[in-house]
Amino acid sequence: MSRLAYGDGIRHAFEHLLERYANVFVIGQGLWSPWYVGNSMTDLDKRFGRERVIDTPVSELACTGAAVGASLCGYRPIVVHPRVDFMLYCMDAVVNQAAKWSHMLGGQAHPAVTIRGIVNRGGEQGAQHSQALHAWFAHVPGLRVVLPYSPRDARDLLVASVLCDDPVVYVDDRWLYGLEEDAAPIAERDLREIGPRVVRDGADVTLVGASYSTHLCLQAAEMLARSGVSAEVVDLRVIAPLDPSAVVASVRKTRRLVAVDGSWSTCGLAGEVIASVVERLEPGVLAAAPARVTLPAASAPTSKPLEDAYYPTVDDVAAAALGRVGARALAARGRQR
Amino acid sequence: MASEILRARYRLAELADPSRFREPLDIRGADPQRLLAQLRQMVLIRVAEEKIGDMVTAGAVRCPAHLGIGQEAVAVGISEHLRPTDRVFGAHRSHSHYFALGGDLDAILAEVLGKVTGCSRGMGGSMHLFDQPRGFYGSVPIVAGTVPLAVGAALAAKMDGNGDIAVAYFGDGAAEEGAVHESLNLASLFGWPVLFVVENNLFSSHLHVSLRQPAESVARFAQAHCIDAEVVDGNDVVAVSRAAKRLVDAARAGKGPGFLEAVTYRWRGHVGPREDIDVGVNRSVDLASWKKRDPVRRLADALVAAGAMRPDELDGVYGETRERVEAAWRRAEAAPYPADAELLRCVYAE
Ligand SMILES: Cc1ncc(C[n+]2csc(CCOP(=O)(O)OP(=O)(O)O)c2C)c(N)n1
Ligand SMILES: [Mg+2]
Numbered sequence: 001m002s003r004l005a006y007g008d009g010i011r012h013a014f015e016h017l018l019e020r021y022a023n024v025f026v027i028g029q030g031l032w033s034p035w036y037v038g039n040s041m042t043d044l045d046k047r048f049g050r051e052r053v054i055d056t057p058v059s060e061l062a063c064t065g066a067a068v069g070a071s072l073c074g075y076r077p078i079v080v081h082p083r084v085d086f087m088l089y090c091m092d093a094v095v096n097q098a099a100k101w102s103h104m105l106g107g108q109a110h111p112a113v114t115i116r117g118i119v120n121r122g123g124e125q126g127a128q129h130s131q132a133l134h135a136w137f138a139h140v141p142g143l144r145v146v147l148p149y150s151p152r153d154a155r156d157l158l159v160a161s162v163l164c165d166d167p168v169v170y171v172d173d174r175w176l177y178g179l180e181e182d183a184a185p186i187a188e189r190d191l192r193e194i195g196p197r198v199v200r201d202g203a204d205v206t207l208v209g210a211s212y213s214t215h216l217c218l219q220a221a222e223m224l225a226r227s228g229v230s231a232e233v234v235d236l237r238v239i240a241p242l243d244p245s246a247v248v249a250s251v252r253k254t255r256r257l258v259a260v261d262g263s264w265s266t267c268g269l270a271g272e273v274i275a276s277v278v279e280r281l282e283p284g285v286l287a288a289a290p291a292r293v294t295l296p297a298a299s300a301p302t303s304k305p306l307e308d309a310y311y312p313t314v315d316d317v318a319a320a321a322l323g324r325v326g327a328r329a330l331a332a333r334g335r336q337r
Numbered sequence: 338m339a340s341e342i343l344r345a346r347y348r349l350a351e352l353a354d355p356s357r358f359r360e361p362l363d364i365r366g367a368d369p370q371r372l373l374a375q376l377r378q379m380v381l382i383r384v385a386e387e388k389i390g391d392m393v394t395a396g397a398v399r400c401p402a403h404l405g406i407g408q409e410a411v412a413v414g415i416s417e418h419l420r421p422t423d424r425v426f427g428a429h430r431s432h433s434h435y436f437a438l439g440g441d442l443d444a445i446l447a448e449v450l451g452k453v454t455g456c457s458r459g460m461g462g463s464m465h466l467f468d469q470p471r472g473f474y475g476s477v478p479i480v481a482g483t484v485p486l487a488v489g490a491a492l493a494a495k496m497d498g499n500g501d502i503a504v505a506y507f508g509d510g511a512a513e514e515g516a517v518h519e520s521l522n523l524a525s526l527f528g529w530p531v532l533f534v535v536e537n538n539l540f541s542s543h544l545h546v547s548l549r550q551p552a553e554s555v556a557r558f559a560q561a562h563c564i565d566a567e568v569v570d571g572n573d574v575v576a577v578s579r580a581a582k583r584l585v586d587a588a589r590a591g592k593g594p595g596f597l598e599a600v601t602y603r604w605r606g607h608v609g610p611r612e613d614i615d616v617g618v619n620r621s622v623d624l625a626s627w628k629k630r631d632p633v634r635r636l637a638d639a640l641v642a643a644g645a646m647r648p649d650e651l652d653g654v655y656g657e658t659r660e661r662v663e664a665a666w667r668r669a670e671a672a673p674y675p676a677d678a679e680l681l682r683c684v685y686a687e
Contacts, residue, residue: 128478
């Protein structure tokens with residue numbers, strides 16, 4: 001075990017892949033600049049050469065499409081988009097091409113491409129430099145969508161994504177790069193076997209997150225513990241295809257659910273989690289209506305005070321959880337009367 | 338190799354060589370009063386951006402600020418030929434585009450501070466500017482994002498039939514986006530009145546154009562789409578203005594789009610105020626050289642040589658402008674932030 005930070009974990013995954021697999025290459029913006037993608041790719045070009053670590057023109061569509069094309073010819077490319085917002089130019093390559101080629105051609109073509117999008121928000125960057133659009137990708141059959149929270153997952157799930165024969169959208173979050181944990185050495189895992197897992201045990205309420213929102217859930221659980229509320233936290237890790245069984249099992253136990261997501265509510269991940277749980281539970285299991293903690297229904301503002309009000313906080317998650325538990329208390333009191 | 342011949346054809350040559358074009362501008366035939374006004378405008382842009390840069394360093398400005406110091410002549414030379422009913426679109430580095438249309442000093446400083454008195458009411462910051470009454474329809478940071486929008490504004494102008502035009506400002510990097518090429522084709526095919534303006538400052542964040550494109554001059558794409566193009570020294574406000582006039586007049590007269598490539602150089606980093614090093618590139622040698630091709634000083638030298646300005650007058654212009662900017666800055670600082678309720682307002686039309 002050694003200390004591993006999230007950003008370093010991503011870099012270690014690249015090193016592992018580039019070192020061991022001759023058919024892996026990386027293409028995208030900012031790969032030759034130490035400033036562009038945090039510390040998550042520093043000096044990869046120097047170590048593995050600029051033929052395999054390719055910094056590109058501002059051409060998201062062509063670069064992503066080219067990676068999909070190379071993946072059809074035996075390579076395992078990783079495309080890097082320094083902001084999810086920039087990926088909107090490459091949606092055809094992801095949604096119409098990468099996601100479709102296997103099924104559409106009778107399972108004979110396999111775009112084993114990994115598309116890495118970075119959530120990079122805050123700092124008054126505003127509406128076009130702040131988005132977290134993972135739910136869009138999760139909507140599309142054929143894409144696997146990975147949102148690591150822990151440093152170890154950031155590393156091992158990137159390796160698993162690249163070694164997977166399907167197209168994977170891997171989304172990491174700049175706000176997590178400094179997060180550290182003790183981690184075992186890299187393990188090559190089968191992405192198909194990875195799904196949501198309980199990262200903290202509890203009895204009164206289930207908090208569900210992915211990526212940075214799992215971080216919020218864990219901090220909220222600490223805060224709730226101080227008020228005598230025991231929260232269980234489930235980290236989704238892979239949001240498509242979504243296996244809700246760990247969440248369902250948790251909610252069966254706690255009877256309360258708060259789904260947290262760093263994006264918007266409508267047609268989003270938090271709503272999907274709630275629907276997946278509710279449709280699997282017998283009526284009467286839930287002691288309180290499930291709640292979502294998400295962004296307000298507006299684009300990211302720039303002005304600092306508005307930005308502070310915009311992003312969900314630990315307090316918001318804790319308040320939502322208390323609201324669920326409070327509902328039970330009120331109901332219990334009602335019964336006594 | 339054919340590709341070598343083509344590469345050579347699209348070399349920028351001395352336009353991209355900072356040891357050239359350091360002498361005073363050739364201002365023969367130009368109106369000295371007009372040039373003096375342009376000089377003042379360029380100094381205003383420079384001083385305001387220097388102030389914004391200083392305030393980034395001081396921590397007062399928190400939004401990403403892309404400074405165009407060194408590139409002032411482009412927008413000033415073009416805007417000379419625009420009118421408030423035209424439709425101008427910018428990108429992430431658009432302070433100069435806003436100022437050159439006569440944009441309000443207080444409103445842009447307030448905007449970079451995120452204040453409600455800002456030109457986008459504090460909702461946009463440096464990368465999202467707006468001043469439609471003066472023809473500035475908006476700037477946004479998705480590279481090339483506004484280029485198709487400008488084409489649509491040109492379509493609308495053509496339908497209006499008043500001889501108005503659209504202007505799309507973008508960078509050499511933006512020319513790598515497919516959206517630009519589709520836009521050029523569309524505008525050319527239908528003859529819509531849009532002026533495409535490329536500020537070719539040779540860089541897209543940390544990458545020199547030689548690492549991103551097979552040839553230097555972006556105007557080659559105009560040729561491919563049969564669009565009339567001019568390639569000029571972007572640090573020469575007279576040359577920019579002359580080329581812009583020809584292309585703007587043609588667009589207004591219904592002759593379709595035009596393309597102006599202005600070769601220039603930014604003195605600061607890609608984002609933020611640093612000169613020395615930026616996103617991993619050390620440009621100090623080139624930068625020192627490019628500073629000798631200063632668009633402001635070259636115009637001032639020409640005006641002094643022509644007897645239209647006293648030798649010490651430039652210092653005076655800088656001094657007055659600094660006072661003006663400082664006063665505007667104090668007002669911007671004193672202005673309030675948007676109220677929390679603004680967060681959920683204006684998501685839809687009200
Ligand atoms: C779609 C998209 N991709 C990438 C970026 C990141 N980015 C912001 S500015 C920029 C460089 C653009 O260079 P250029 O068009 O030459 O303009 P300059 O910065 O030189 O003014 C890049 C790559 C972005 N904002 N939008
Ligand atoms: Mg440029």
